[in-house]
Structures are given as structure tokens and as C-alpha cells.
Amino acid sequence: MHSLYLSSSFFSHINLSPKLQHKSLCVQNPFLSNFLIPSSSNPIFSKTLNPNPNSHFSIKSSSSSSSSSFRSRNPSDITVLVVGPTGYIGRFVVRELLRRGFHVVAVAREQSGIRGRNSKQETLDQLAGSTVLFSDVTDHSALHLSLSALGRPVDVVVSCLASRSGGVKDSWRIDYDATKNSLLAGRRLGASHFVLLSAICVQKPLLEFQRAKLKFEAELEAEAARDGGFTYSIVRPTAFFKSLGGQVELVKEGKPYVMFGDGRLCACKPISEEDLASFIANCVLDEDKINKILPIGGPGKAMTPLEQGEMLFRLLGKEPKFLKVPIGVMDFAIGALDFLTKIFPSMEDAAEFGKIGRYYAAESMLVLDPETGEYSGEKTPSYGKDTLEEFFERVIREGMAGQELGEQTIF
Incomplete structure (x- = not known):
């Protein structure tokens, strides 16, 4: 996640080696990855559909049954689609949603984790309890085909996607394109709410990944303005604990x-992965978090x-x-x-x-206080119980x- 705060061990990590130029891995043949796998068992099936290629960039909800009224239903009757479920925060979000009783569909790469080192079985084990869908979020057609195999509507999309490297092309490929693909695919299955894990640093956009995130945030807000039945919650966390422990x-x-x-x-108000996952899960049902940008830090x-x-x-x-x-x-x-x-x-x-x-x-x-132009710890909301x-x-x-x-x- 790029809401990470620079660890002072910077010089022990940055060396402009090939390690820094590693790109995030993804499924290279999306049409062979069109499998829906319940993680509590092993059966695999695939389904081939022919989406309309001319509709790839229009957002349209395909199901009237999945309107904002989903908030009145029991969590077990609510389907939440999570993209980026194997990342640092994503796996905790999946775990928290499952703990609260939601039906979770997790879209993962066939080789997930740091540098794609996790196998499909390891991913299934990590996301146990959810329905794991192996697909490629960077390929809109492949993602649409894979999600169509669900055979059921989606109520909410939670995006924990983030460029792994922060490189220029990778930022736009993940923080904008892949995230937008997730919105488009979710809307076609009836999703009426989108929870976006963004970053607090986009307030002062000087980097490419920040610009990519802001572009998607703007389009998310525009979609809610266009369709009164669609809502969003944009979560902008501060520093993560892991980025402060390097020394x-x-x-x-x-x-x-x-x-x-x-x-x-x-300065920062770091937040733990468990606390942030809890806050993100709150955004699924809490009406006071609808159509808002939500900066959030940890306690203290x-x-x-x-x-x-x-x-x-x-x-x-x-x-x-x-x-x-x-x-x-x-x-x-x-x-x-x-x-x-x-x-x-x-x-x-x-x-x-x-x-x-x-x-x-x-x-x-x-x-960032708009009145003073200064960063404000007092105006940064706190949440959770875990301390640095x-x-x-x-x-x-x-x-x-x-x-x-x-x-x-x-x-």
C-alpha cells in the first residue's frame, strides 16, 4: 500500500538494484484462469461467456435487486467482492468480513503474494472461508468473464489494490486501470457500493501513483453523482505499522x-492492519460513511x-x-x-x-489542513486499539x- 510511511531504514533498502524494478506478477493468459474455486473445497469449474466488447467502458448496474437496500439484510445475505485480497491489508479485510458473516468473493492472481511466491493452494488456504476466483484484474474482459461464472449478484466491491512497486506504468495499470476494471465488473453484477482503500498522501499529489489514485477517486465520485442508487466510501489511511519497523x-x-x-x-498516526481492516469492514454497512472521503489513523x-x-x-x-x-x-x-x-x-x-x-x-x-496548509495530527481521526x-x-x-x-x- 502506498499510504506507507518512509522507514528511516531507507538507505538499508534503496540501492537501485533489479529488486527495485520488479513488477507485480499477474496471470498472463486470463482466459485460462477463468476458474471459480470455493476455498473450503476443491471442485473447479469454468464458464465461457461473450461479453459485449463495445460496453467495456460504460458503467451499468445489471441487477436492480442489489440496490442500497442491501444494508437492511443480514450479512450472510450480502455478497462482498474483494480485489487485492492477498495484499498486506487485503488479507485482513477478507478475514474481518468473514468474521462478520458476509459472503466474500476474493479475486486473486494464480501466483499471489510478494513476488508471486504463493501458489494457488497457498492462496486458497490463506483466504479460507471465502470463494476464491482466480483471474486478472488488469484485463477487463478476463475479469468480466470470470465474475460472470459466479451466477449470483454482487452487492459491494471492496478494493485493496495498490501498485506493488510505485513505478510509473505500474501505478496507472493497478491504481487506476485495474481498480476501474473492478468497478465496471462489479457494477455489471449489480454492485451498488464501492469501498476504496486509497492513501492519505494523495492530498498532496507529487507522485505518479497518487495521481492515478486521485483520477479513480474522481470517477468514483462522478458515478455516484450520475446514479443516485450507487454509493462509495474512500478510505485514506495514514502509515502502516510495517513501514515503521524496519530499524x-x-x-x-x-x-x-x-x-x-x-x-x-x-509525522504520522500509524494504524495496524487489523484496525484498518475493521474500519474498512465498517464502511460496508455504515450509512454515516456513504459518499465520503475518510482519512483514518491509529490511536494516540x-x-x-x-x-x-x-x-x-x-x-x-x-x-x-x-x-x-x-x-x-x-x-x-x-x-x-x-x-x-x-x-x-x-x-x-x-x-x-x-x-x-x-x-x-x-x-x-x-x-492536510486546507485553512493553514499544514499537516494536523488533531484533525486526523483515530480508530482502533493497537498502538505503535x-x-x-x-x-x-x-x-x-x-x-x-x-x-x-x-x-
């Missing part, structure tokens, strides 16, 4: 805590990198030791990469990665297992 092991080993400038350039006050580092040293019982890196170092690197991109266009993503790192090193993941201190304590004990930065190593 725990380094500090445990006696190394300094790395931060940019004086450590006060940026906003914290700067300096304060996060001080907390970590206190929990470890060590004397604070900081390494302060001038932000100008990143500006120089970005300038050099921009220059090289003009000569070698293939370096476009490398330059974008540098800009992403610079953004998270300097910009707070908080609500508890997360640090757990990582100190157990390590970062399950919290790997994966393909977003730049974060």
Missing part, C-alpha cells in the same frame, strides 16, 4: 536510528521519526543514538536520476522510486515475520 533489528544490534533532517520533518497522538526512535531505544533499554541524514542527499540523487532518465528512458522508474523516498522522508501522513509501542514490543520479541516490506523495499 528495530538494526537498533537491537547497536546501530544508530537513521532519520532525515532533525527527525521532525514528518501523531509521532515524528525522532519520537519513534526515542520510543524504540526506551523499549530496548538503550541510550539513544541517532544518525541524521541531510534531506539534500536525496535531492541530489533525484536530480541525477532525472537527468539520466532523459538519456535512458528505461530509468524512469528508478527516478520515481527516488521521488517516492523523498516524499515519505519529508511529508507527514496526516490530514505494542507493535515495537512484538517486533523486538518476535521479529518482522509477516510484516516484510516485500516489493516495496523503497518504503
Whole structure:
């Protein structure tokens, strides 16, 4: 997710290696991936349909039975389609929706997870309890064909899609195109509500993935304005816990805590994956979240990198030791990469990665007060019960297992 906050371990991750240029994997032959698999069993069946190729870019709900009245039904009678279900937040969203009793259909790649390392069976196990549909959200025709095999309407679409790399083309392919494909396909099955996992950093769009997210947000709002029976909830979370834990092991080993400038350039109110999943699940039925942009952070006050580092040293019982890196170092690197991109266009993503790192090193993941033009911790809503201190304590004990930065190593 790109609402991630830059870990101060930036220099231990960014090296412009091929690892940073890895693209998210997807099914390459979508017409062979048109399988609907209930994850609690093994039967597989496929169904071939012929969608109208001229209707790919028009949004039309095909079922009047799946109107906003779904909110009056029991969760077991409500079908929620989740795209991006195997991502960092997506898998917790699926788990929370199932816990609340919804019928969940999860659209996943045949090879999911970090760098596509999870097999189909591992995905089925991870999403147990939901109906798993293996398809390609980047291919509108394939997604439509696969979803048509459901044989039932969809009430709500929840999108947890996000570009894995933040690269220019990948951002538009996932954060805009694939997300729009999900909206189109869901609407054809009667979906009347769309919950979008966006990012709080789109308030100040300087990066390609932010522009892609904002373009889709605008089209989502336009669809609700066009069709009074359609609603949306746009969730903009602050930092995720995993993006702040990258230095725990380094500090445990006696190394300094790395931060940019004086450590006060940026602040955040990080939220755990469980708490964010709970908030997203609330958006399915809560009428007070209809047709709203919903910034959300975790409990407690906003914290700067300096304060996060001080907390970590206190929990470890060590004397604070900081390494302060001038932000100008990143500006120089970005300038050099921009220059090289003009000569070698293939370096476009490398330059974008540098800009992403610079953004998270300097910009707070908080609500941007339109009156003052400043970030405000007070105006950033809090939700949940999990705290960053508890997360640090757990990582100190157990390590970062399950919290790997994966393909977003730049974060």
C-alpha cells in the first residue's frame, strides 16, 4: 500500500538494484484462469461467456435487486467482492468480513503474494472461508468473464489494490486501470457500493501513483453523482505499522536510528492492519460513511521519526543514538536520476522510486489542513486499539515475520 510511511531504514533498502524494478506478477493468459474455486473445497469449474466488447467502458448496474437496500439484510445475505485480497491489508479485510458473516468473493492472481511466491493452494488456504476466483484484474474482459461464472449478484466491491512497486506504468495499470476494471465488473453484477482503500498522501499529489489514485477517486465520485442508487466510501489511511519497523533489528544490534533532517520533518498516526481492516469492514454497512472521503489513523497522538526512535531505544533499554541524514542527499540523487532518465528512458522508474523516498522522508501522513496548509495530527481521526509501542514490543520479541516490506523495499 502506498499510504506507507518512509522507514528511516531507507538507505538499508534503496540501492537501485533489479529488486527495485520488479513488477507485480499477474496471470498472463486470463482466459485460462477463468476458474471459480470455493476455498473450503476443491471442485473447479469454468464458464465461457461473450461479453459485449463495445460496453467495456460504460458503467451499468445489471441487477436492480442489489440496490442500497442491501444494508437492511443480514450479512450472510450480502455478497462482498474483494480485489487485492492477498495484499498486506487485503488479507485482513477478507478475514474481518468473514468474521462478520458476509459472503466474500476474493479475486486473486494464480501466483499471489510478494513476488508471486504463493501458489494457488497457498492462496486458497490463506483466504479460507471465502470463494476464491482466480483471474486478472488488469484485463477487463478476463475479469468480466470470470465474475460472470459466479451466477449470483454482487452487492459491494471492496478494493485493496495498490501498485506493488510505485513505478510509473505500474501505478496507472493497478491504481487506476485495474481498480476501474473492478468497478465496471462489479457494477455489471449489480454492485451498488464501492469501498476504496486509497492513501492519505494523495492530498498532496507529487507522485505518479497518487495521481492515478486521485483520477479513480474522481470517477468514483462522478458515478455516484450520475446514479443516485450507487454509493462509495474512500478510505485514506495514514502509515502502516510495517513501514515503521524496519530499524528495530538494526537498533537491537547497536546501530544508530537513521532519520532525515532533525527527525521532525514528518509525522504520522500509524494504524495496524487489523484496525484498518475493521474500519474498512465498517464502511460496508455504515450509512454515516456513504459518499465520503475518510482519512483514518491509529490511536494516540501523531509521532515524528525522532519520537519513534526515542520510543524504540526506551523499549530496548538503550541510550539513544541517532544518525541524521541531510534531506539534500536525496535531492541530489533525484536530480541525477532525472537527468539520466532523459538519456535512458528505461530509468524512469528508478527516478520515481527516488521521488517516492523523498516524499515519505519529508511529508507527514496526516490530514492536510486546507485553512493553514499544514499537516494536523488533531484533525486526523483515530480508530482502533493497537498502538505503535505494542507493535515495537512484538517486533523486538518476535521479529518482522509477516510484516516484510516485500516489493516495496523503497518504503
